[in-house]
Amino acid sequence: MLDSPTHATPNAQRAAEKKTKPYTVGSYLAERLSQIGLKHHFAVAGDYNLVLLDQLLSNKALEQVYCSNELNCGYSAEGYARAHGAAAAVVTFSVGALSAFNAIAGAYAENLPVILISGAPNSNDRVSDHLLHHTLGTDDNSYQLEMAKKITCAAVSITAATDAPALIDHAIRTALREKKPAHIEIACNISDALCAAPGPISAVIVEEPADPETLDAAVEAAVAFLRKKQKPVMLIGSKLRAAGAEKEAVALADALGCSVAVMAAAKSFFPEDHPQFAGIYWGEISTPGAREIVDWSDSVVCIGALFNDYSTVGWTAMPTGAGVLTADINHVHFEGHDFSRIHLRDFLAALARRVEKRDSTMVEFERIRSERPMERAAKPDAKLMRAEIVRQIRPLVTPNTTVIAETGDSWFNGLQLMLPGGARFEIEMQWGSIGWAVPATFGYAVGAPDRRLIALIGDGSFQLTAQEVAQMIRRNLRPIIFLINNHGYTIEVEIHDGPYNNVKNWDYAGLIQAFNAEDGHGRGLRATTGRELAEAIKVALANAQGPTLIECVIDRDDCTADLISWGRQVSIANGRAPRSQ
Numbered sequence: 265m266l267d268s269p270t271h272a273t274p275n276a277q278r279a280a281e282k283k284t285k286p287y288t289v290g291s292y293l294a295e296r297l298s299q300i301g302l303k304h305h306f307a308v309a310g311d312y313n314l315v316l317l318d319q320l321l322s323n324k325a326l327e328q329v330y331c332s333n334e335l336n337c338g339y340s341a342e343g344y345a346r347a348h349g350a351a352a353a354v355v356t357f358s359v360g361a362l363s364a365f366n367a368i369a370g371a372y373a374e375n376l377p378v379i380l381i382s383g384a385p386n387s388n389d390r391v392s393d394h395l396l397h398h399t400l401g402t403d404d405n406s407y408q409l410e411m412a413k414k415i416t417c418a419a420v421s422i423t424a425a426t427d428a429p430a431l432i433d434h435a436i437r438t439a440l441r442e443k444k445p446a447h448i449e450i451a452c453n454i455s456d457a458l459c460a461a462p463g464p465i466s467a468v469i470v471e472e473p474a475d476p477e478t479l480d481a482a483v484e485a486a487v488a489f490l491r492k493k494q495k496p497v498m499l500i501g502s503k504l505r506a507a508g509a510e511k512e513a514v515a516l517a518d519a520l521g522c523s524v525a526v527m528a529a530a531k532s533f534f535p536e537d538h539p540q541f542a543g544i545y546w547g548e549i550s551t552p553g554a555r556e557i558v559d560w561s562d563s564v565v566c567i568g569a570l571f572n573d574y575s576t577v578g579w580t581a582m583p584t585g586a587g588v589l590t591a592d593i594n595h596v597h598f599e600g601h602d603f604s605r606i607h608l609r610d611f612l613a614a615l616a617r618r619v620e621k622r623d624s625t626m627v628e629f630e631r632i633r634s635e636r637p638m639e640r641a642a643k644p645d646a647k648l649m650r651a652e653i654v655r656q657i658r659p660l661v662t663p664n665t666t667v668i669a670e671t672g673d674s675w676f677n678g679l680q681l682m683l684p685g686g687a688r689f690e691i692e693m694q695w696g697s698i699g700w701a702v703p704a705t706f707g708y709a710v711g712a713p714d715r716r717l718i719a720l721i722g723d724g725s726f727q728l729t730a731q732e733v734a735q736m737i738r739r740n741l742r743p744i745i746f747l748i749n750n751h752g753y754t755i756e757v758e759i760h761d762g763p764y765n766n767v768k769n770w771d772y773a774g775l776i777q778a779f780n781a782e783d784g785h786g787r788g789l790r791a792t793t794g795r796e797l798a799e800a801i802k803v804a805l806a807n808a809q810g811p812t813l814i815e816c817v818i819d820r821d822d823c824t825a826d827l828i829s830w831g832r833q834v835s836i837a838n839g840r841a842p843r844s845q
């Protein structure tokens with residue numbers, strides 16, 4: 265994990281090699297990626313990046329992992345960054361990079377430092393009027409860089425070896441600091457050109473400087489704010505992980521003793537087995553008691569929270585007013601105060617040392633808490649239903665499990681799973697691009713090979729990026745994919761239905777056989793009853809050599825109650841009439 269960087273190469277032999285070995289632009293980049301803790305990079309070949317790929321291969325601490333297309337390559341890197349803290353994807357110019365951009369924009373929205381590296385035309389062609397392949401057919405090839413600037417925190421183009429070290433360091437440094445993607449374009453004739461050797465990595469892993477005086481003032485003001493409150497709750501949002509502040513949030517919870525609710529996109533960022541965990545706050549579809557306790561409170565400490573139309577259930581549920589203290593990655597504001605240039609981690613830790621106990625929301629939550637009724641076991645040969653799928657997945661979630669939930673009703677199914685301490689949950693809720701989950705699961709599995717991965721993916725989403733199951737097979741990775749085949753885009757059905765929400769059926773189990781070809785060990789199974797599902801799960805758990813896909817066949821409208829309620833509110837929000845001028 266990058267959180268505890270390996271700071272790569274502390275052995276004397278490599279240090280000595282570094283002094284003597286000549287560096288090229290490509291091997292410099294590889295060394296930097298390795299120094300920041302990466303063990304893999306994802307790649308799709310193309311003539312503009314072949315020499316670069318050779319250079320990256322020359323670094324034995326970094327393994328090259330191949331993807332079926334560049335969109336999947338971007339998502340795979342995004343998934344790896346979730347498991348490992350950061351990631352890199354290497355693609356070819358334009359036809360490759362533009363496909364990857366969807367995933368890179370997703371990494372921006374999801375606060376993940378993914379470095380997109382693209383081969384680029386020969387530097388001589390930059391300043392000539394030559395027309396080049398894989399381009400728009402005009403003589404201006406700057407469009408890729410210009411587009412990348414909109415969806416990354418740093419985008420650089422390297423056309424001279426002497427510029428490479430500074431530009432590469434700038435891109436990587438900015439991505440790590442801001443937890444956002446960066447873009448590095450390298451002219452194809454520059455990748456193997458000699459350049460300076462990398463200096464100490466401490467020049468690259470540099471945090472935004474914080475201001476200790478502002479931190480003191482912010483903590484002082486927050487202590488005074490909380491002293492006046494009797495009933496605070498904490499609300500954990502998805503930016504908590506990007507801020508590297510999960511432990512500090514627990515410390516603050518322990519000190520305050522109040523109820524702690526999480527937002528859906530932050531599931532698993534606060535331990536669900538913590539005694540103060542009060543469930544998921546998500547407006548009318550909150551877990552039982554979570555909305556009530558937030559509504560009952562007199563102050564909400566929002567930590568890394570991100571409120572959008574989805575997370576507020578169509579703008580129907582969002583803590584507002586004088587009782588809200590907003591603590592963001594580098595910024596805290598509340599009740600007439602606004603403090604920037606501080607780190608959330610430091611703020612939470614210092615606040616935890618200073619606050620007085622305020623546990624009345626916990627006392628009240630104990631009174632009102634109720635558990636959602638658990639699904640009752642279905643008759644073994646009854647037609648398979650969604651609730652039975654969730655019931656059978658529950659016991660699979662161990663402390664070593666990561667659940668990956670694709671956009672669709674899989675979000676709501678996944679959110680219903682209870683996580684024992686150590687279990688993780690991944691959701692791409694801000695970007696919400698269907699097709700994310702298969703390659704993100706692949707990338708996550710590469711980054712965390714010892715974890716059990718359970719992916720919940722709808723039929724419509726699966727069809728976008730199904731090929732990456734073949735890469736799981738290629739590397740003998742063992743995720744279990746529950747492919748929920750409800751024959752359509754059910755989430756859209758519940759928002760607004762029409763013929764466009766029907767999906768062409770596939771033989772999903774048969775597809776795995778096709779991906780296996782002559783040497784794969786993937787298993788594809790189809791379950792239409794609870795008994796078949798239980799049997800398929802046994803096969804999955806016994807499959808030690810490859811992924812298992814279990815197609816779970818259910819009715820088109822067999823969805824969570826949460827999706828129905830949420831879909832209705834989102835539909836109302838989408839349908840608001842234009843304001844008259």
Ligand code: DPX
Pocket residue numbers: 671672673674696697698699721722723724725726750752753754755756757
């Ligand atoms: C769309 C969505 O089958 O899941 O559970 O049946 O809804 P459910 P499926 O995977 O269908 C997904 C579908 C079409 N969203 O319901 S959520 C619009 C959309 C998107 N991303 C991209 N294109 C379209 N979210 C890339």
Ligand code: MG
Pocket residue numbers: 672722723724748749750751752753754
């Ligand atoms: Mg579906």
